[in-house]
Amino acid sequence: MDKKKQIAELIQPISDDLLSGAAEIALKAIFIYQTVMNLEPGADVATLRADLSETARALVECQPAMAPLFHLSNKVLFAAQQASNPAELRKSCQNALDEFERSLCESAAKIAEFVYDLMPPGEMVFAYSFSSTVVSCLLHARAKGRYFRVACSESRPSWEGRKLSTILASGGIEVIHTFDSAMGIVLPTCSIAFMGCDCVGTPGLVNKVGSLLLALSCREMGIPLYALCGTDKFVTDERLFEFENHQRPGNEVWDEPPKGVQVLNRQFELIPTKLLTGLVTEAGILKEQDFSKYLSKMPVHEALRLEPAGF
Amino acid sequence: MDKKKQIAELIQPISDDLLSGAAEIALKAIFIYQTVMNLEPGADVATLRADLSETARALVECQPAMAPLFHLSNKVLFAAQQASNPAELRKSCQNALDEFERSLCESAAKIAEFVYDLMPPGEMVFAYSFSSTVVSCLLHARAKGRYFRVACSESRPSWEGRKLSTILASGGIEVIHTFDSAMGIVLPTCSIAFMGCDCVGTPGLVNKVGSLLLALSCREMGIPLYALCGTDKFVTDERLFEFENHQRPGNEVWDEPPKGVQVLNRQFELIPTKLLTGLVTEAGILKEQDFSKYLSKMPVHEALRLEPAGF
Numbered sequence: 001m002d003k004k005k006q007i008a009e010l011i012q013p014i015s016d017d018l019l020s021g022a023a024e025i026a027l028k029a030i031f032i033y034q035t036v037m038n039l040e041p042g043a044d045v046a047t048l049r050a051d052l053s054e055t056a057r058a059l060v061e062c063q064p065a066m067a068p069l070f071h072l073s074n075k076v077l078f079a080a081q082q083a084s085n086p087a088e089l090r091k092s093c094q095n096a097l098d099e100f101e102r103s104l105c106e107s108a109a110k111i112a113e114f115v116y117d118l119m120p121p122g123e124m125v126f127a128y129s130f131s132s133t134v135v136s137c138l139l140h141a142r143a144k145g146r147y148f149r150v151a152c153s154e155s156r157p158s159w160e161g162r163k164l165s166t167i168l169a170s171g172g173i174e175v176i177h178t179f180d181s182a183m184g185i186v187l188p189t190c191s192i193a194f195m196g197c198d199c200v201g202t203p204g205l206v207n208k209v210g211s212l213l214l215a216l217s218c219r220e221m222g223i224p225l226y227a228l229c230g231t232d233k234f235v236t237d238e239r240l241f242e243f244e245n246h247q248r249p250g251n252e253v254w255d256e257p258p259k260g261v262q263v264l265n266r267q268f269e270l271i272p273t274k275l276l277t278g279l280v281t282e283a284g285i286l287k288e289q290d291f292s293k294y295l296s297k298m299p300v301h302e303a304l305r306l307e308p309a310g311f
Numbered sequence: 312m313d314k315k316k317q318i319a320e321l322i323q324p325i326s327d328d329l330l331s332g333a334a335e336i337a338l339k340a341i342f343i344y345q346t347v348m349n350l351e352p353g354a355d356v357a358t359l360r361a362d363l364s365e366t367a368r369a370l371v372e373c374q375p376a377m378a379p380l381f382h383l384s385n386k387v388l389f390a391a392q393q394a395s396n397p398a399e400l401r402k403s404c405q406n407a408l409d410e411f412e413r414s415l416c417e418s419a420a421k422i423a424e425f426v427y428d429l430m431p432p433g434e435m436v437f438a439y440s441f442s443s444t445v446v447s448c449l450l451h452a453r454a455k456g457r458y459f460r461v462a463c464s465e466s467r468p469s470w471e472g473r474k475l476s477t478i479l480a481s482g483g484i485e486v487i488h489t490f491d492s493a494m495g496i497v498l499p500t501c502s503i504a505f506m507g508c509d510c511v512g513t514p515g516l517v518n519k520v521g522s523l524l525l526a527l528s529c530r531e532m533g534i535p536l537y538a539l540c541g542t543d544k545f546v547t548d549e550r551l552f553e554f555e556n557h558q559r560p561g562n563e564v565w566d567e568p569p570k571g572v573q574v575l576n577r578q579f580e581l582i583p584t585k586l587l588t589g590l591v592t593e594a595g596i597l598k599e600q601d602f603s604k605y606l607s608k609m610p611v612h613e614a615l616r617l618e619p620a621g622f
Binding site for chain 1: 464465466467468473476477479480481483484485486487488489490491492493494495496497520521523524527528531564565568569570571572573574575576577580
């Protein structure tokens with residue numbers, strides 16, 4: 001099989017993955033990079049770099065809203081660039097992958113501690129869509145002895161709310177599950193709401209469609225809403241709006257719509273920062289005014305640079 | 312078969328009907344009353360009254376949010392009360408049914424004219440859930456030569472948004488269909504939004520769950536939101552909150568939830584009047600301050616009186 005095709009096949013499951021959060025997807029991408037580096041044992045440095053660039057571009061393009069996928073890919077490409085022979089390249093890339101994974105896990109642990117302090121004992125908590133960070137924080141709080149119930153909604157069309165409910169229930173958390181438009185019915189029974197996020201920039205957060213309705217409802221009902229994510233979710237504003245290019249097939253929403261009905265299946269939307277109570281990161285609970293210092297100033301590898309609009 | 316059972320069987324389809332709007336359900340109930348009056352040709356007046364009371368109570372109880380069902384039933388019971396023999400009772404009830412049907416149709420036609428004047432030509436219109444009044448207004452506007460597109464969402468868990476899309480498309484209206492939580496994505500492309508309503512009282516409107524999220528989004532985005540309904544939707548405040556007793560089986564939302572997950576399936580919610588731009592009725596476009604004069608002051612037949620709370 002030709003290598004381009006092999007890489008495309010490795011990436012397909014990430015492209016098809018509608019259920020995992022951004023951090024979870026990044027962990028899966030680490031494994032893909034390891035596989036790609038070792039696809040051709042005798043490859044020279046130029047070939048390895050080309051393979052990694054191909055992988056990076058395809059990964060970032062298939063899930064353009066997911067910031068950690070971009071940062072991971074960017075780090076791998078810079079690691080590959082500095083190496084002068086295949087062994088050095090593999091070692092340097094492996095270090096970048098290990099470092100990224102370690103930092104993802106450390107961030108998650110720190111965020112979980114901040115969230116534990118925010119959790120009101122004995123209350124109902126709302127959680128939206130599926131975020132591995134939100135899940136690990138809730139399970140951590142439960143394991144640390146905090147008792148609470150979680151209300152969540154199904155997250156059409158991919159039902160990742162069912163995945164969330166199932167995991168939380170199997171972790172001993174009582175779950176109230178409903179459909180998405182019934183948020184307005186369950187939120188008044190909740191004293192705090194959490195969501196994950198795919199990327200953050202100056203104008204706000206990008207997260208699963210429905211997050212904006214959640215945020216508007218929380219503001220109306222006076223319920224604090226926190227987004228949980230590592231500072232690896234910060235991206236420049238031009239990259240933030242890449243999510244707008246992401247449209248899924250309509251038949252995931254309605255398999256056989258009648259003639260004259262066009263089915264729209266967008267996955268992500270922007271939630272203005274002013275609607276958030278705070279962004280819980282490994283560096284603490286950030287407010288809008290703190291964002292600027294975290295907004296990514298890191299160099300972007302040429303393989304991942306965005307083409308200016310209009311080209 | 313015993314009569315109580317026959318009546319229950321006649322009413323079952325109304326109880327199971329998750330797809331029809333309140334006006335549509337009232338039309339179906341007219342047919343049920345006609346059938347019940349003629350179930351037992353030799354019945355005396357007392358038996359006929361008892362059968363109609365049984366039917367009225369069961370109808371109102373099975374769809375407690377639907378005001379026209381209450382008003383229709385109330386009119387039939389008062390008509391039955393005045394009659395002194397079976398023939399007179401049947402005639403008097405049939406008159407009440409005819410009058411109600413005529414007034415439903417006349418209202419719909421007047422509302423459609425008001426809506427036609429509100430419709431901005433060439434724009435996108437948002438329509439939520441399924442209301443026969445909204446459908447007839449949109450089809451009327453299209454037939455009268457107004458060109459516009461309609462955006463709508465699926466209305467989980469009963470998918471009545473699919474019914475709406477199908478009917479509008481078959482009437483030559485171009486439809487953009489998406490899932491409920493993607494309202495926030497399509498609303499910015501709309502210049503007006505319409506919804507039906509099941510009942511109206513001083514605190515607001517009762518309509519399909521999701522209407523509150525629609526109303527909050529419309530206010531945030533500056534999109535005028537109109538509820539379309541006849542003044543037969545006005546009810547006293549105590550009756551307005553009857554919808555809160557209406558809970559559907561959880562398995563309509565998730566057929567086999569895992570242990571530890573409780574599935575909530577509520578159908579209706581209250582939308583505060585202040586979130587509406589106006590209520591389009593046969594008597595014109597009403598604002599909050601106009602409601603009091605339409606709030607039902609009609610006598611309630613004893614068979615339909617609500618028990619005071621605590622009894």
